[in-house]
Amino acid sequence: MPDQRQLLTICVPVYNEAENIEPLHDALLPVMSSLADRYDFELLFTDNHSEDGTFEALQRLADRDPRVRVLRFSRNCGFQRSIFTAYANARGAAAIQIDCDLQDPPSLIIEFVRKWEGGYRVVYGVRSTRREGWWMTSIRKVFYRLIDALSEDRLPLDAGDFRLVDRRLLDQLKQFDDYQPYLRGAIATLGFRQVGIPYDRAERLRGQSKFSFRELVGLALDGILNHSVVPLRIATYLGLTVSLLTLLGSVGYAVGRLVFGTTWPPGFATVIILVLGSLSLNALFLGIIGEYLGRIYQQVKRRPLVVVERELNPPERRPS
Numbered sequence: 146m147p148d149q150r151q152l153l154t155i156c157v158p159v160y161n162e163a164e165n166i167e168p169l170h171d172a173l174l175p176v177m178s179s180l181a182d183r184y185d186f187e188l189l190f191t192d193n194h195s196e197d198g199t200f201e202a203l204q205r206l207a208d209r210d211p212r213v214r215v216l217r218f219s220r221n222c223g224f225q226r227s228i229f230t231a232y233a234n235a236r237g238a239a240a241i242q243i244d245c246d247l248q249d250p251p252s253l254i255i256e257f258v259r260k261w262e263g264g265y266r267v268v269y270g271v272r273s274t275r276r277e278g279w280w281m282t283s284i285r286k287v288f289y290r291l292i293d294a295l296s297e298d299r300l301p302l303d304a305g306d307f308r309l310v311d312r313r314l315l316d317q318l319k320q321f322d323d324y325q326p327y328l329r330g331a332i333a334t335l336g337f338r339q340v341g342i343p344y345d346r347a348e349r350l351r352g353q354s355k356f357s358f359r360e361l362v363g364l365a366l367d368g369i370l371n372h373s374v375v376p377l378r379i380a381t382y383l384g385l386t387v388s389l390l391t392l393l394g395s396v397g398y399a400v401g402r403l404v405f406g407t408t409w410p411p412g413f414a415t416v417i418i419l420v421l422g423s424l425s426l427n428a429l430f431l432g433i434i435g436e437y438l439g440r441i442y443q444q445v446k447r448r449p450l451v452v453v454e455r456e457l458n459p460p461e462r463r464p465s
Contacts, residue, residue, distance in 0.1 A: 169251075203215045218230075218454060
């Protein structure tokens, strides 16, 4: 009887995670063993040009475990592009993305696979709790709800990048031509049956988070601007509102002056406030338009998302 086992790809984006490579691999081994009767596995690491010995640790792991594949980029290309490249190079019937810091429990992968076997095309983790400061947690919650409110498609709340994605969606994602991908939104917009599984996110034990506040703001902008034209519409509506109020004020001034003979006192402060308010609105609107134009500019240049500098255990060299 022919072997009916399917291949699953575990995608792991890494940047300066030398301390976490071996612990993650050790944590994934029992998960892969528990599913070994039905599935084969490959571990696909995308190294965002780490500078701390991460690639050397991956080399040692790849020499020991032929299931480990590594793509090292020629420079740091960003977290979302790293995930996108992993999805584009995944060979499995499904791809499971997990961070290297072990804040997401590898054991939940078994439940992801069960849901996938039950017919769901996307299974994602929903963070019920997080071990981080209340300020950052609050910002994240506001962001998830803001992007969902502004997006033309419904996006899952409090869901990160810990997820399983079916091959059919992976093939669809390959057709995306987006220089600044935002995968949470892109996967949500593809539709199909999707389900979330709540879990408690653990605290990072080794290394430091690679996301600064500035990078989180950039991710938020990508999420909003990549999946919504609502900011442009808000700018239009606010502009129309200000124009209408200006027109009404002008009519009121003319009526008071010509009909009732009202003598208006000098309004220096009022004029200054109106001028500064108008300049602020213009700057806001130009900034919103500039963000969209900047993304168009980057898109039309047609530069590659990533450049792979080195590859370990490429598929054609792996034992059959």
